Amino acid sequence: MQSKDFLSNLSSIDNALFFKFSKLSKNNLMISISYFFSKSGDFSSYLIFTLIAFQIQNAHLVYLIKLVFIAMLFERPLYFIIKNNIKRHRPFQAIPGIKNLIEAPDKFSFPSGHTSFSFLFASLCIYVFPEFTFLFLFWAFSIGISRIVLGVHYPGDVIAGAILGIITSLVSITLFNFNLL
Numbered sequence: 001m002q003s004k005d006f007l008s009n010l011s012s013i014d015n016a017l018f019f020k021f022s023k024l025s026k027n028n029l030m031i032s033i034s035y036f037f038s039k040s041g042d043f044s045s046y047l048i049f050t051l052i053a054f055q056i057q058n059a060h061l062v063y064l065i066k067l068v069f070i071a072m073l074f075e076r077p078l079y080f081i082i083k084n085n086i087k088r089h090r091p092f093q094a095i096p097g098i099k100n101l102i103e104a105p106d107k108f109s110f111p112s113g114h115t116s117f118s119f120l121f122a123s124l125c126i127y128v129f130p131e132f133t134f135l136f137l138f139w140a141f142s143i144g145i146s147r148i149v150l151g152v153h154y155p156g157d158v159i160a161g162a163i164l165g166i167i168t169s170l171v172s173i174t175l176f177n178f179n180l181l
Helices: 001-028 028-042 043-055 060-087 113-128 130-149 157-178
Strands: none
Touching: 001 028, 001 060, 001 130, 028 130, 043 060, 060 113, 060 157, 113 130, 113 157, 130 157
8 A cells, every 4th residue: 555655646746846847838938948959869869970970980989879879779678668568648648738749759658768868878978078067967957858848758757767878878888898798
């Protein structure tokens, strides 16, 4: 009974936080900023970055791409397993009156894939280019917040996505640096 109460309380907190963030979706400037950050976390953005990185042929960028690829081998399957087992409906599906302001890439919301991959990428970028830590963290957090503002995720989805991304980036660094692959 206690675990059910805990989950119910957690869901209540998540809903309350979602409604606080959803107030931002009433502001057209905030919607535009959120749309920009959300789109910057689409797969196509990472693909463009990868193609540019290989053209530049900078050793640090090539190292980063290798780390991202290794992390992705763990993150994407875990993400899909979690998402398709939890099957949490998105806010616009579950809460009457909530509209999605951007097209959701799939049916379920937990965890946030955009947030997971942005934190994976940002964590690895920070590892390779620590002088840009603030910039990478700002970008990753902005993607997560944008997904809430645009009505496709709850704050809990974003937090879980960030944790998944950070953990898989640490696994990637460890495996690569200790030649465990």
